[in-house]
Amino acid sequence: MATQTPTRPHGSPDSRAPRARLAWVVLRNAWRSLTSMRTALILLFLLAVAALPGALLPQRSLNQTLVDSYFTQYPWLAPTLDRLGFFDVFASPWFAAIYLLLMISLVGCVLPRAWEHLKGLRQRPVAVPTNLARLPHHDEFTLDMDADEAATRIRTRLKGWRRTETATTFSAEKGYLREAGNLVFHLSLIGLLLGFAAGKLYGYEGQVIVQAGGGQFCNTGILGYDSFRAGLRVDGTNLDPFCVKVDSFTADYLANGQAQSFDAAIGYQTRADLDAGVTTWRPFPLAVNNPLRLDGSRVYLQGNGYAPRFTVTFPDGQKRTGQTQWNTVDPTTMLAQGTQKFARPGVTDEAQRKLTGLAITGIFAPTSSGGKVITSVFPDLRDPEVAVDVLRGDLGLDDGRGQSIFQVDQSKIDSGALKRVARVNLVPGQSTTLDDGTVVTFDGVQRWVNLQVSHDPGQDYVLAFAILLLLGLFSSLTIRRRRFWARLTPITGDDGVKRTVVEIGGLARTDRAGYGEEFDRLRADLAKKDD
Amino acid sequence: MVLTDLALYSDRLYMAAVAVYVLAMVLHGVEYAAERASKQVLVGAGGPDVEVEEAPARPRSERYGRMAVSLTVLGVGLHLVSIVLRGLAAERWPLGNMYEFTSAITLAAMVTWIVMLRRTPSMRPVGMFVLFPVVVLLFLGGTVLYAPAQPVMPALQSYWLVIHVTTISIASGLLLVPGVASLLFLLRRSGKLPEFAAKLPSADVLDRLAYRVTIIGFPLYTFAVIAGAIWAEAAWGRFWGWDPKETVAFVAWVVYAAYLHARATAGWRAERAAWINVLGFAVMIFNLFFINMVVAGLHSYAGLPG
Ligand code: HEM
Numbered sequence: 001m002a003t004q005t006p007t008r009p010h011g012s013p014d015s016r017a018p019r020a021r022l023a024w025v026v027l028r029n030a031w032r033s034l035t036s037m038r039t040a041l042i043l044l045f046l047l048a049v050a051a052l053p054g055a056l057l058p059q060r061s062l063n064q065t066l067v068d069s070y071f072t073q074y075p076w077l078a079p080t081l082d083r084l085g086f087f088d089v090f091a092s093p094w095f096a097a098i099y100l101l102l103m104i105s106l107v108g109c110v111l112p113r114a115w116e117h118l119k120g121l122r123q124r125p126v127a128v129p130t131n132l133a134r135l136p137h138h139d140e141f142t143l144d145m146d147a148d149e150a151a152t153r154i155r156t157r158l159k160g161w162r163r164t165e166t167a168t169t170f171s172a173e174k175g176y177l178r179e180a181g182n183l184v185f186h187l188s189l190i191g192l193l194l195g196f197a198a199g200k201l202y203g204y205e206g207q208v209i210v211q212a213g214g215g216q217f218c219n220t221g222i223l224g225y226d227s228f229r230a231g232l233r234v235d236g237t238n239l240d241p242f243c244v245k246v247d248s249f250t251a252d253y254l255a256n257g258q259a260q261s262f263d264a265a266i267g268y269q270t271r272a273d274l275d276a277g278v279t280t281w282r283p284f285p286l287a288v289n290n291p292l293r294l295d296g297s298r299v300y301l302q303g304n305g306y307a308p309r310f311t312v313t314f315p316d317g318q319k320r321t322g323q324t325q326w327n328t329v330d331p332t333t334m335l336a337q338g339t340q341k342f343a344r345p346g347v348t349d350e351a352q353r354k355l356t357g358l359a360i361t362g363i364f365a366p367t368s369s370g371g372k373v374i375t376s377v378f379p380d381l382r383d384p385e386v387a388v389d390v391l392r393g394d395l396g397l398d399d400g401r402g403q404s405i406f407q408v409d410q411s412k413i414d415s416g417a418l419k420r421v422a423r424v425n426l427v428p429g430q431s432t433t434l435d436d437g438t439v440v441t442f443d444g445v446q447r448w449v450n451l452q453v454s455h456d457p458g459q460d461y462v463l464a465f466a467i468l469l470l471l472g473l474f475s476s477l478t479i480r481r482r483r484f485w486a487r488l489t490p491i492t493g494d495d496g497v498k499r500t501v502v503e504i505g506g507l508a509r510t511d512r513a514g515y516g517e518e519f520d521r522l523r524a525d526l527a528k529k530d531d
Numbered sequence: 532m533v534l535t536d537l538a539l540y541s542d543r544l545y546m547a548a549v550a551v552y553v554l555a556m557v558l559h560g561v562e563y564a565a566e567r568a569s570k571q572v573l574v575g576a577g578g579p580d581v582e583v584e585e586a587p588a589r590p591r592s593e594r595y596g597r598m599a600v601s602l603t604v605l606g607v608g609l610h611l612v613s614i615v616l617r618g619l620a621a622e623r624w625p626l627g628n629m630y631e632f633t634s635a636i637t638l639a640a641m642v643t644w645i646v647m648l649r650r651t652p653s654m655r656p657v658g659m660f661v662l663f664p665v666v667v668l669l670f671l672g673g674t675v676l677y678a679p680a681q682p683v684m685p686a687l688q689s690y691w692l693v694i695h696v697t698t699i700s701i702a703s704g705l706l707l708v709p710g711v712a713s714l715l716f717l718l719r720r721s722g723k724l725p726e727f728a729a730k731l732p733s734a735d736v737l738d739r740l741a742y743r744v745t746i747i748g749f750p751l752y753t754f755a756v757i758a759g760a761i762w763a764e765a766a767w768g769r770f771w772g773w774d775p776k777e778t779v780a781f782v783a784w785v786v787y788a789a790y791l792h793a794r795a796t797a798g799w800r801a802e803r804a805a806w807i808n809v810l811g812f813a814v815m816i817f818n819l820f821f822i823n824m825v826v827a828g829l830h831s832y833a834g835l836p837g
Contacts, residue, residue: 037792037795037797038796041789041793043801044788044789047785048782048786048789051781052778052779052782054775054778055822055826056775059773062773196771258681258682258684258685283547288766289691289766290765291765302768313614354679456770459764459770470750470753470754470757477749
C-alpha cells in the first residue's frame with residue numbers, strides 16, 4: 001500500500017532516498033490535511049466570508065455606475081479595494097483559489113469514501129459484539145418459544161435489513177443509502193460547478209433595443225447589439241442565427257402608476273427557417289417571465305421606453321422624418337431624455353453641412369404635467385408632450401467619432417458651433433417654425449423594447465446536478481445508518497417449557513440524533529407476547 | 532369595496548395574533564418564574580419541607596404553561612387566517628412584499644414550534660424564547676415594513692414566485708427555531724446565569740432540537756434557492772448572477788453546510804457547531820432586512836413604503 005512507509009533495501013547507501021522520502025511524507029501529510037474534515041470546514045468558512053464583500057460592495061458585473069460613485073465617494077480606499085479585486089469578487093483569484101481548494105479537498109475526501117462505500121456494500125454486517133450491554137441501545141427479554149421460533153421471529157422483523165446470522169446470533173445493518181446520498185450530494189456539487197464554468201466560458205449575453213411596430217433584430221454578430229458580454233471562449237463569429245420582429249408592445253399600469261404587465265407581440269424566424277428561406281414570422285407572446293426559447297438561445301423582454309417621432313420640413317419643401325429611442329431617466333414615470341438628429345438633405349459641401357445640421361433635444365413625458373416646465377406624472381401614454389431645444393449647426397457627425405444616440409456633442413455647444421434656435425413644448429401634431437422657415441413637427445411616439453439574448457450551454461447540466469444534489473441531500477439527511485444485533489440463549493425452565501433469552505443491541509453509526517424510537521419499536525415488536 | 536374589507540380584516544387579525552402571542556409570551560414568563568420559585572426552595576431549604584413547598588408551586592407553573600401553549604395555538608390560527616385573507620384581498624399569493632414575508636416566516640416558525648412541542652413536551656419552557664423573536668419580527672412587520680394589499684409588479688407574476696418565496700419563507704421560519712435552541716444551548720453550556728438557565732431543558736435536548744429542525748430546514752432552503760434560480764432564469768435571463776440577495780443566500784447556505792460538517796468533525800461538535808447555527812440564522816435575517824432595505828439589487832422590489 002502506498003501509505004506504508006517504504007523500507008530501504010538493506011545496506012543500500014542511497015543518499016537521495018531519505019530526501020525523496022521526506023518529500024513524500026510532506027506531500028502525503030499536506031494531502032491528508034487538505035482532505036480532512038477540519039480543512040473542509042475552514043474552507044467553507046472562508047468561502048462564506050469571501051463572498052460577503054460581493055454583496056456589500058458594488059460589483060462591476062452588476063452596476064458599473066455604482067462602482068464609479070464609490071470611487072468618487074471613497075477616493076482613498078477604492079483604488080486599493082480595486083487592486084485587490086473587491087469590485088469583481090466572483091472573478092477574483094482569491095475567490096477562485098478558495099473554491100478550487102474546496103473542490104480538490106472534496107474530491108480527495110469523497111472519492112476514497114465512495115470506494116470504501118462500494119467495498120462496504122459487499123461486506124457482511126459486523127459480528128455481534130461480546131458485550132451488548134455496552135451499546136447505546138440495549139435490552140434483554142425472554143420469549144416463550146424455542147430458539148428456532150425466536151430466530152424466525154427476528155428474521156421476519158428484520159426484513160429489509162442487510163443481515164447475517166449464525167445459529168444463535170444476528171447482525172443487521174440498514175441505511176446504506178445515507179452514505180450513497182452523501183456521495184451523490186458531494187459529487188453533484190462538482191458537476192454543478194463544472195456546468196457553471198462551462199456557461200461562463202461558452203455563453204454570452206447581449207442587449208438590443210428594438211422599436212415596436214415592426215422593428216427587427218437578427219442574431220448574426222456582436223455589432224448588432226447595443227451591449228454584449230461574451231464568455232471567455234466566445235468571439236462572436238459563431239452565434240446561433242435567428243431573427244426577431246417586434247410587432248407591438250403594451251404595458252398596463254395600476255392607478256398609482258405601478259406596472260402590472262408588459263407584453264410584446266413578436267414574430268421570429270429560426271435558423272432552420274432562415275436556411276429554408278421562409279419569409280413568414282412565427283408569432284410569440286413575449287412577456288416578463290415568458291422568454292422565447294429557441295434551440296440554444298433565449299430571448300427576454302427586459303425593458304421598454306419611448307421613441308418620439310419628429311418631421312422636419314426644410315424651407316425648400318424637403319421633408320425628413322426621424323424616430324430614435326429616448327433614454328428612460330425615471331422608471332416610475334417613464335420620463336425620457338434624448339435627441340433626434342437631422343442632416344439637411346442635399347447639402348454635400350462639408351462647410352455647409354457644419355452650418356445646417358439640426359438636433360431636437362430634450363425630454364419626453366408620456367403623461368405631461370402641463371405648464372411651461374413639464375415633467376411626467378404617469379408612466380402610460382395619456383398626455384404625451386415633449387419639451388425640446390432645437391439646435392442648429394455642427395452636429396459633429398463628420399468628425400469620425402462615435403456619438404451617443406441620446407445626446408448631442410456638448411463640446412459643439414460650448415464652442416458655439418451648435419446654437420439653440422428654438423425652445424418649445426409640443427404635443428403630438430404640433431409644430432414650431434424656425435427663423436429660417438424650417439418647420440419642426442412632433443408627430444407622435446412609438447414604444448421600444450429592450451431585448452436580451454442569452455446563451456448558456458451549461459445551464460441544463462447545472463439544473464440536472466442541482467436536482468441530483470437535492471436528492472442526495474434529502475436521502476443523506478433523512479436516512480439513518482444503524483446497526484442491530486441479537487443473541488439468542490435457549491433455556492429450559494423447571495416446568496420443561498423451552499424458552500429463549502434474547503439480548504439485543506443497537507448503534508446508530510453516523511449521527512447523534514437518535515435511533516432510539518425505532519429501536520424501541522423494534523424491541524416492543526420482538527418482545528410481544530402473542531404471535 | 533369587498534376587497535378592502537378583506538384587507539382590513541386581515542390587518543385586524545394580524546394585530547390580534549400579535550396580541551395573543553404577546554400574552555402567551557407573558558404567560559410563559561410567569562410559568563418560568565413560578566418554576567424558579569419552586570426550585571429555589573428546593574435548593575435553599577432542603578430537608579423534608581421541600582415536598583410541602585413544591586407541591587402547590589408546580590401545578591401553578593404547569594397551569595400557566597398550558598395556557599400559554601393554548602394561546603399560542605390560537606395565535607397561529609388567527610395568524611393563518613390573516614394571511615389567507617390578505618391573499619384574497621390582493622387577489623394573489625400573499626407573499627409579495629416584506630410585510631407578507633415576515634408574516635409567513637413567523638407563522639412557519641410558530642407552526643414548527645408547536646409541532647416540536649407536541650413531540651417533546653418537556654421543551655415547553657423554551658416557548659418564551661421562541662415567541663420573543665417572533666413577536667419582535669411581527670412588530671417590525673406590522674410597522675416599519677407594512678404595505679397595503681396590492682398586486683405585484685410583472686417580474687413577480689410567476690408560479691415560481693409561489694414556489695420559491697413560499698419555500699424560502701417556510702425554511703426561514705423553520706430555521707428560526709434551531710437558532711433559538713442553539714443560543715439557549717450555548718447559554719446552558721456556558722454556565723452563566725445558572726439560576727436562570729437551570730429551568731431550560733438539558734443541553735442535550737436543546738442540541739437535538741436544533742439539529743433535528745435544521746436537517747429539515749436546510750434541504751428545504753436548498754430547494755428554495757434552486758427554485759429561485761429557475762425563476763431567475765425565466766425572469767432575468769440568467770439563473771445566477773451574484774445579485775446581493777443571491778450572494779447572501781449563498782453565504783447562508785454555506786454557513787449551514789458548515790454547521791452540518793461541524794457536527795461530524797471532532798472538536799467542533801458542541802459549542803462551535805451551535806455558534807455556527809446561530810450565525811446561519813443571523814445571516815438569514817441579515818438577508819431579509821439589510822439586503823432588502825439597504826443594498827439595492829434586482830431583488831429590491833420588496834414593496835417598502837416611501
Ligand atoms: C463545496 C463544499 C462542500 C459542501 C457545500 C458540503 C456540504 C455538506 C453538507 C450539506 C453535508 C450534510 C449532508 C450530508 O450528510 O450529506 C455534508 C456532509 C459531509 N461532508 Fe461535505 N460539503 C463540502 C465539502 C466537503 C469536503 C471537502 C469534505 C471532506 C473533507 C466533506 C465531507 C463530508 C462528510 C464526511 C459529510 C458527512 C457528515 C455526516 O456524516 O454527518 N464535504 N457536506
